[in-house]
Amino acid sequence: MIRLVFLGPPGAGKGTQAQRIAQEYGIPHISTGDILRNAVKEGTELGKLAKSYMDKGELVPDEVIIGIIRERLSQPDVKEKGFILDGFPRTLPQAEALDELLKELSMPLDRVVYLNVDDEEIVKRLLARGRADDTEEVIRNRLKVYREQTAPLIDYYSEKCILVEIYGVGDIGEITGKIKESVGLEG
Template sequence: MRIVLFGAPGSGKGTQAEKLVEDFGVPQISTGDLLRAAVADGTELGRKAKSAMDAGELVADEVVIGMIRDRLDEPDTANGFILDGFPRSLAQAEALDTMLEKLGRPVQRVIHLEVDNEEIVQRLLERGRADDNEDTIRNRLDVFDNQTQPLIEYYRNQGKLEAVDGMGDMDAIQARIRAALPS
């Protein structure tokens, strides 16, 4: 299974990916987790990422694409993966498709978790991370809407996009995601 979980920050991608990992035994690849680890480790990548993340902006494509490429080279991705938070732009999606085509492992399905923005603001404020204040959250949602909207059309044109209602009970959301996965 090679899927992308696509949705705004706080839409539940990580939570839902964890459930899929347990059931299907493929790794979750979260750019957010990779970036936060780089920041915590104080690497050069982490320092570059921190300034963008603190402002609620997206980290430069070449940095994120390089991290994903390195991660997909690891052996545990041979039977599939769940990309969580990547791609976030059309350029990233095209780079991902090119990379996966060369590996002979194209994305099979893109699950778009749709969640109301006000619900997302509340979820993220309750999460209580240092980079989650209301102004930063709203800026992140604006950035997401502006820069990732073309992805919806891109993946719809490929026949890979499945919109899934990301509101409500976690188990109900998981059932809707499962129904949208390739057989």
């Protein structure tokens, strides 16, 4: 069983890498982005609320996200196989809330994988995927929000000695290999 968090700017490849490792090892991949996009698509109250923030490139409020995560981490597949969190936590208060939640559930984090990718590469990648909410202005705002609110988590997890930094540019398979080696899944 392994419990991981994937951290990095939007478009760094967190989802791609988390999915690859989750599939290979049968670990539940918990993507807050997917959960939120599904809620938006289904037009739920949470979805409508989330969409109003997402359309501006802002973060969805903590209490909404933490509630979703609490529910998901309490499910049997997570208790049995661990998890890969992708897109959460994004702020120090969320990281602290996650620490408390994991303590409650007796599920300590094993590693935090930080995919480091520079801004210009991020803008190029996100514009190329062609989502309606991925305009250059929104992307640059998301990067600004990331630097202000999420980047401090790099120090937070580094101080806990569970952060591994991977350069997230290059061959997808090679990046996956580096991640697997750094978190003890192979090597």
